[in-house]
Amino acid sequence: MRVQCVICDEIGQVPDEALIAKKLRNRLIHTYMCTACHDRIKEKTIARVATGNFIFRRSSHPIEKSF
Secondary structure: OEEEOOOOOOEEEOOOOOHHHHHHHHOOOOOOOOHHHHHHHHHHHHHHHHHOOOOOOOOOOHHHHHO
16 A cells, blocks of 8 residues: 655555554544654654653643542
8 A cells, every 4th residue: 555654754664464554544633654753753752752841731620630
């Protein structure tokens, strides 16, 4: 299956039997991100968390407060 990264527009290949390929075919809201972009976002997020100014906002459910 041909896929295109939503951030850098790089075109890549995903095996037709892969789980990500099935998600992309059956659920149109799912998007593909290449590993380079995924790793870059991961590194920047870890750096922001390390500064102490980054807060994870999960939900407003009361059970989350004790989490």
